[in-house]
Amino acid sequence: MRKHLNRWSILTLVFALLLTVPLWVLVSFMFEPTNDNWTHLADTLLPEYIINSLWLMLGVTIGTLLLGVPTAWVISQYRFVGKSVLHWALLLPMAMPAYIIAYTYTGLLEFEGPVQTALRTVFDTQTVNLWFPEVRSLGGAIVMFSLVLYPYVYLLARTSFANQSQSVMQASRTLGAGPYKTFFKVALPIARPAIIAGLTLALMETLADFGTVQYFGVPTFTTGIYRTWSGFGDTTTAAQLSILLLLFVVALMMIEVWSRKQAKYFTGNAQPLNQVLPKLKGKHALAAFSLCLLPIVFGFILPALQLLDWSINVASTALNAEFITLVWNTFSLAFITALVTVSIALLFLYIKRLHNNPIIDQSVRIAGLGYAIPGTVIAVAVIIPFAWFDNTLDSWAREHLDISTGLLLSGTLFALVFAYCFRFLSVALQSIQSGLSQIKPSMDESAKTLGANHWTILKRIHIPLLSSSLVTAFLLVFVEVLKELPTTLILRPFNFNTLAVRAYEMAADERLADAGLPALLIVVTGLIPVIILSKMIGKRHA
Amino acid sequence: MKTLFKNSCLLLLSCTFTLPVYAALDEVNVYSARKEQLIKPLLTDFTKQTGIEVNLVTSKADALLKRLESEGRNTPADILITTDAGRLHRAKEANVLQPVLNDTMKKLVPEHLRDADGYWIGLTTRARMIVYAKDRVNPSELSTYEDLANPKWKKRICIRSSNNIYNQSLVASMIAHKGEKATEAWVNGLVKNMARKPKGGDRDQIKAVAAGQCDIAVVNTYYLGQMLNSNDPKQVKAAQEVAVFWPNQSDRGTHINVSGIAVTKAAKNKDNAIQLIEFLLSKDAQNWYAEANNEYPVIADADWSETLKSWGTFHSDGLNLTQLGELNSKAIRIMDRAGWR
Numbered sequence: 001m002r003k004h005l006n007r008w009s010i011l012t013l014v015f016a017l018l019l020t021v022p023l024w025v026l027v028s029f030m031f032e033p034t035n036d037n038w039t040h041l042a043d044t045l046l047p048e049y050i051i052n053s054l055w056l057m058l059g060v061t062i063g064t065l066l067l068g069v070p071t072a073w074v075i076s077q078y079r080f081v082g083k084s085v086l087h088w089a090l091l092l093p094m095a096m097p098a099y100i101i102a103y104t105y106t107g108l109l110e111f112e113g114p115v116q117t118a119l120r121t122v123f124d125t126q127t128v129n130l131w132f133p134e135v136r137s138l139g140g141a142i143v144m145f146s147l148v149l150y151p152y153v154y155l156l157a158r159t160s161f162a163n164q165s166q167s168v169m170q171a172s173r174t175l176g177a178g179p180y181k182t183f184f185k186v187a188l189p190i191a192r193p194a195i196i197a198g199l200t201l202a203l204m205e206t207l208a209d210f211g212t213v214q215y216f217g218v219p220t221f222t223t224g225i226y227r228t229w230s231g232f233g234d235t236t237t238a239a240q241l242s243i244l245l246l247l248f249v250v251a252l253m254m255i256e257v258w259s260r261k262q263a264k265y266f267t268g269n270a271q272p273l274n275q276v277l278p279k280l281k282g283k284h285a286l287a288a289f290s291l292c293l294l295p296i297v298f299g300f301i302l303p304a305l306q307l308l309d310w311s312i313n314v315a316s317t318a319l320n321a322e323f324i325t326l327v328w329n330t331f332s333l334a335f336i337t338a339l340v341t342v343s344i345a346l347l348f349l350y351i352k353r354l355h356n357n358p359i360i361d362q363s364v365r366i367a368g369l370g371y372a373i374p375g376t377v378i379a380v381a382v383i384i385p386f387a388w389f390d391n392t393l394d395s396w397a398r399e400h401l402d403i404s405t406g407l408l409l410s411g412t413l414f415a416l417v418f419a420y421c422f423r424f425l426s427v428a429l430q431s432i433q434s435g436l437s438q439i440k441p442s443m444d445e446s447a448k449t450l451g452a453n454h455w456t457i458l459k460r461i462h463i464p465l466l467s468s469s470l471v472t473a474f475l476l477v478f479v480e481v482l483k484e485l486p487t488t489l490i491l492r493p494f495n496f497n498t499l500a501v502r503a504y505e506m507a508a509d510e511r512l513a514d515a516g517l518p519a520l521l522i523v524v525t526g527l528i529p530v531i532i533l534s535k536m537i538g539k540r541h542a
Numbered sequence: 543m544k545t546l547f548k549n550s551c552l553l554l555l556s557c558t559f560t561l562p563v564y565a566a567l568d569e570v571n572v573y574s575a576r577k578e579q580l581i582k583p584l585l586t587d588f589t590k591q592t593g594i595e596v597n598l599v600t601s602k603a604d605a606l607l608k609r610l611e612s613e614g615r616n617t618p619a620d621i622l623i624t625t626d627a628g629r630l631h632r633a634k635e636a637n638v639l640q641p642v643l644n645d646t647m648k649k650l651v652p653e654h655l656r657d658a659d660g661y662w663i664g665l666t667t668r669a670r671m672i673v674y675a676k677d678r679v680n681p682s683e684l685s686t687y688e689d690l691a692n693p694k695w696k697k698r699i700c701i702r703s704s705n706n707i708y709n710q711s712l713v714a715s716m717i718a719h720k721g722e723k724a725t726e727a728w729v730n731g732l733v734k735n736m737a738r739k740p741k742g743g744d745r746d747q748i749k750a751v752a753a754g755q756c757d758i759a760v761v762n763t764y765y766l767g768q769m770l771n772s773n774d775p776k777q778v779k780a781a782q783e784v785a786v787f788w789p790n791q792s793d794r795g796t797h798i799n800v801s802g803i804a805v806t807k808a809a810k811n812k813d814n815a816i817q818l819i820e821f822l823l824s825k826d827a828q829n830w831y832a833e834a835n836n837e838y839p840v841i842a843d844a845d846w847s848e849t850l851k852s853w854g855t856f857h858s859d860g861l862n863l864t865q866l867g868e869l870n871s872k873a874i875r876i877m878d879r880a881g882w883r
Contacts, residue, residue, distance in 0.1 A: 217883060231710060390613075
């Protein structure tokens with residue numbers, strides 16, 4: 001180990017430790033004695049939490065893969081009518097917070113909703129006992145998560161498929177493999193790290209969700225954590241439960257690392273430019289078109305229409321100047337956070353790439369643990385150390401300088417952006433890493449031989465080659481922050497509102513109609529970067 | 543990329559140093575678990591009347607309490623507002639409040655709606671009532687909360703999740719009156735009578751009764767009030783299909799909770815905070831609560847909204863609300879054991 005202790009590794013480790021202070025706050029609770037709330041949980045709810053969380057993960061895995069991979073393949077390999085719109089429209093569901101889509105589908109499909117009411121009118125319910133699937137159930141939650149989380153898989157898989165050298169595909173076709181065989185034997189294995197990276201993100205987000213499972217009455221880890229904290233007022237047990245949840249995540253990450261180690265593929269020529277993709281016609285084009293349209297309709301258009309329907313009733317009174325402030329707050333917060341997070345992730349991964357060093361590897365891995373911790377837990381784990389720092393500094397200043405520094409960091413936007421960085425760093429790390437892993441290490445070496453230093457390599461080789469991954473990372477973090485609720489709700493400064501907070505406050509008051517407008521605006525605000533950035537990626541790979 | 547990073551750092555730093563400058567102005571800082579739309583209009587009026595600026599952050603009660611505890615003597619907050627007595631009690635126990643009860647407040651607010659030592663004061667009350675389907679239930683079938691465990695209600699009751707604080711408080715009040723053992727038996731019976739697994743909020747329970755999934759539901763008063771006054775005709779229609787029943791009228795009375803207010807121990811604007819509390823207890827403010835959200839005013843001479851008037855007066859449980867906070871954990875454990883999810 002000693003030989004790995006150099007300037008870089010120590011610096012990286014310290015930086016990673018500072019960035020993950022909330023995690024260490026949580027871990028510190030592990031050393032507190034467990035109280036009888038644990039025994040109570042183990043006797044009553046814990047098995048259910050674990051089983052539900054596992055089912056949820058399994059279901060979301062299947063759902064996001066089915067929706068994300070085939071669409072990514074079709075979009076990246078063929079030309080067909082409508083593709084120019086579909087290729088970015090497939091990202092739209094990403095702008096839809098899971099708890100919002102849950103509300104809209106409940107509104108549409110519940111017993112009292114328009115769909116079932118219409119069915120009851122058509123069929124005489126006195127004679128026919130209609131069975132209708134219950135939306136607010138475990139199955140319903142799986143469908144909701146799959147519909148809004150598949151874009152992670154789609155986005156990373158598409159980037160990977162598009163970056164794969166066409167010559168590999170052509171070689172496969174020349175050797176007599178059909179399109180299906182090429183897909184399963186060549187393209188899929190090469191894209192596997194990217195697909196699993198996307199899937200890991202989707203699953204981590206699923207594990208961290210509170211709003212949806214709470215509304216659907218599906219007890220999972222997050223509802224349990226919240227219930228323990230809020231109901232028993234027991235921060236310790238809640239923190240210990242969060243650590244248990246983290247074990248799930250560590251397992252996920254190990255699977256991901258393992259899958260990446262299993263296959264270290266680098267494609268020879270990562271510049272698939274000037275490549276004319278085959279054009280689909282007739283029923284093939286129709287099939288590709290429908291395949292891509294389906295997730296958009298159910299993940300975006302239908303719920304957005306429901307939101308629009310709710311918004312129209314209130315728009316005349318609710319849409320005022322205050323909403324412009326809300327949109328601006330939300331947008332700028334997301335922009336700053338995305339910029340900071342992507343920069344930090346790039347820094348980490350670059351150091352990691354240059355220095356083959358286990359300490360650095362582990363530091364980076366630790367830095368990415370935040371994503372699966374529920375926002376509420378992170379927020380509390382940020383409040384505690386920040387307040388401690390402020391108060392300690394204040395006491396010291398009062399004693400030695402006779403002034404009060406008050407709260408420097410607590411209750412500021414800095415605390416909020418810090419919490420986001422911790423939570424979403426993993427998102428940036430995953431997507432940049434999946435891009436980075438496709439750049440041959442030999443390129444770095446050739447460049448070095450030619451006298452280029454690290455910065456030149458980064459600037460002239462990595463950033464141009466990585467740009468689509470960087471854009472993807474930026475976009476993902478940006479949209480995450482737009483939708484983020486609990487962290488914002490808990491850490492925000494005085495008089496600072498975002499669209500998600502507004503939507504939540506209306507929804508929590510069970511005023512879904514009033515929640516529709518801010519929710520719709522989240523989606524619209526999210527659309528702007530989705531479209532711009534997709535155009536950028538599109539140009540690169542058109 | 544380097545300059546981008548530097549710029550964003552600068553931007554962040556400037557945010558850090560420009561935001562928390564609150565101290566010098568004539569102002570009061572509020573941590574509120576009441577949602578913004580249910581408090582902001584009153585705060586705006588307060589500023590108009592007194593010139594005192596109000597800085598507001600709304601969040602979940604537990605989070606605000608955590609913030610207060612961690613920030614300690616440096617907390618910027620002068621005031622804590624919650625929507626249940628249990629959390630106020632928890633704040634008092636956590637030693638982050640100070641008593642501010644004065645003679646005016648004493649005169650205005652009935653004793654059981656404020657802390658015995660003056661640490662917090664109720665601003666409005668809400669009752670947890672029973673609503674029933676007009677066409678399927680004869681109100682003479684209904685009597686008490688206890689009766690909800692009666693097998694005659696099998697598969698007929700809708701009630702939301704036990705995660706909800708109002709259900710926790712209801713069970714806690716049952717423990718206070720009947721003891722743990724009787725409450726456990728009652729919760730077991732109630733769970734057996736549920737028409738479906740608990741899901742959705744209180745409005746969803748009302749809608750389920752209207753749609754025929756269940757015959758009765760236990761909900762907070764203001765949700766029905768909001769539905770009756772909604773601009774969505776479907777909600778109004780669903781709300782009109784149900785009628786109100788006040789349980790336990792012949793004994794202890796219907797279970798109530800408060801939304802309340804307290805002044806923090808470290809308040810730097812204590813006088814302004816007290817002024818704000820007195821403002822929120824004024825007749826105009828109390829009328830607003832009733833009119834805008836169909837909550838029951840705590841002061842005697844406030845005007846009720848038409849909706850509240852239409853439900854009539856009722857006898858409410860005089861239990862000291864502090865007990866709800868004390869018994870909350872016990873209530874949750876009982877619900878967990880009974881399988882109330």
